[in-house]
Amino acid sequence: MDNQKADIGFIGLAVMGQNLVQNIASKGFSVAVYNRTAAITREYIETVDSENISPAYSLSDLCNSIKSPKRIMLMVKAGEAVDEVIDQLLPNLHKGDALLDMGNSNYKDTQRRTHQLTEKGILYSGVGVSGGEEGALNGPSIMFGGSKELFTEVEALIKSISAMDFQGAATLTYVGPDGAGHYAKMVHNGIEYAMMQAISEAYFLLRDVFHKDPSEIAAVFANLNEGPLNSYLIQITADVLNKRDDLTEGFLIDKILDVAEQKGTGSWVSISALENGTALNILTEAVFARSLSADKQTRIKLAELSTKNELEKNSRDKNLPDDKQLHKLVEDSLLVSFYLAFIQGFHLLAKAEAENNWQINLSELTRIWQGGCIIRAELLKDLKRYTETKAVLIENEELFKMINGKIPSLRELALMATSHALPLPVMQNSLLYFDSMINPNLPTNLIQGLRDYFGAHTYKRTDREGIFHTNWDDQN
Ligand code: NBP
Numbered sequence: 229m230d231n232q233k234a235d236i237g238f239i240g241l242a243v244m245g246q247n248l249v250q251n252i253a254s255k256g257f258s259v260a261v262y263n264r265t266a267a268i269t270r271e272y273i274e275t276v277d278s279e280n281i282s283p284a285y286s287l288s289d290l291c292n293s294i295k296s297p298k299r300i301m302l303m304v305k306a307g308e309a310v311d312e313v314i315d316q317l318l319p320n321l322h323k324g325d326a327l328l329d330m331g332n333s334n335y336k337d338t339q340r341r342t343h344q345l346t347e348k349g350i351l352y353s354g355v356g357v358s359g360g361e362e363g364a365l366n367g368p369s370i371m372f373g374g375s376k377e378l379f380t381e382v383e384a385l386i387k388s389i390s391a392m393d394f395q396g397a398a399t400l401t402y403v404g405p406d407g408a409g410h411y412a413k414m415v416h417n418g419i420e421y422a423m424m425q426a427i428s429e430a431y432f433l434l435r436d437v438f439h440k441d442p443s444e445i446a447a448v449f450a451n452l453n454e455g456p457l458n459s460y461l462i463q464i465t466a467d468v469l470n471k472r473d474d475l476t477e478g479f480l481i482d483k484i485l486d487v488a489e490q491k492g493t494g495s496w497v498s499i500s501a502l503e504n505g506t507a508l509n510i511l512t513e514a515v516f517a518r519s520l521s522a523d524k525q526t527r528i529k530l531a532e533l534s535t536k537n538e539l540e541k542n543s544r545d546k547n548l549p550d551d552k553q554l555h556k557l558v559e560d561s562l563l564v565s566f567y568l569a570f571i572q573g574f575h576l577l578a579k580a581e582a583e584n585n586w587q588i589n590l591s592e593l594t595r596i597w598q599g600g601c602i603i604r605a606e607l608l609k610d611l612k613r614y615t616e617t618k619a620v621l622i623e624n625e626e627l628f629k630m631i632n633g634k635i636p637s638l639r640e641l642a643l644m645a646t647s648h649a650l651p652l653p654v655m656q657n658s659l660l661y662f663d664s665m666i667n668p669n670l671p672t673n674l675i676q677g678l679r680d681y682f683g684a685h686t687y688k689r690t691d692r693e694g695i696f697h698t699n700w701d702d703q704n
Pocket of ligand 1: 239240242243244245263264265268303304306308309310312330331333357358359361
């Protein structure tokens, strides 16, 4: 009997899946769950105390235990696993059934799968879910992509499990068809990379130029969190820096190896920017910073050969700002870096939206990123207002003036870092992006001349219309 069947099916009981299922069940929806490794399902069922969660030990059991038309969420490892699960599920699905991929799939895979399943009459949705394991349990930010019809139908359920924005509304939105939801999640993750890198750069400066210990730096971040930088990432930075080591004396942060890992979405966003010709240097440098950190042994060897220590000695104590001035330098520099990371991310989104005809509402993204997700931040309140004008964000005069007013701090901080041989890829690239965008005469005229010289690629002139080519050998 259908009324004894579960409201939805759920596949994938790793950390995200387990928490999301608990969240769904706690809102009164019944969920039948399946995991490839049955022991994990068994263990999960034993530990969760909810009559809304029932186990299935095969995909056909799972499909038989949920209401029709079937709505099945997938939360398995992004990539081949999703295709494998879809292939195994297909014999059990009928026209009108729906699959919702809640993992971090590449938007191109989601577009392909949407096409493949739509041909079979199966509804497919790529849903971006942000918030990590805590968000999955207590309320993530949800970027729904795919069939609008399916969105309308499952909206009540998904709304009930999401977090809340600053006004108390659910952090859920319909982003657009096929890959739009996963594209938005990918950009979210790119911005997350840039924010985390900028934060680590501020820590770097406070540690290596100002020689503050972790608890002093934690105090700086706790203080910053009281102002316009108020955000989840700034808040947890203070917690991470303050944590004492369980195994030895001192702070845990001093024992953590400086090699950062990545799972893919950061590089996908850069690949997308390279493909559609959008400048995304701030977000991309955050990815490269992680790649570069992996060259630990080379860094150790070259440190011994370099003159970095002399440079540091010579720069030490040279007119360093006092704590109050330092607070302003760091606050302004982080704010500029954060805002420009969002500006670049939104520029990329706007380009992708136009190319794919997605009709993404950028203002809605600034709303649903206010709660539940890793990049939730006070500045999204202002960004929401700026995106409502629909102008290219950096052209918004109010926003531009605000950033412009903080650029002197970033310039001073970048100069200070350079004189200490301290690399700040995101902060320095924020300055580089800003300086490029305010310059009406970049040196790219020379590039055009060189291209025309060796490849007859032609060029345009500043003083008349048309396409020109010059015989450069002809020295007159
Ligand atoms: P993982 O990304 O580590 O995936 C593990 C799950 O995938 C397990 O349930 C595993 O089953 C299943 N699986 C694999 Br691996 N290969 C499979 C296959 N061929 N067939 C069926 N199932 C397969 O788990 P996670 O960290 O919970 O993340 C789940 C998704 O959520 C990912 O797409 C991730 O990118 C995304 N996400 C994660 C976070 C986060 O903070 N972790 C945040 C937001 C989104 P098994 O138990 O049998 O091995």
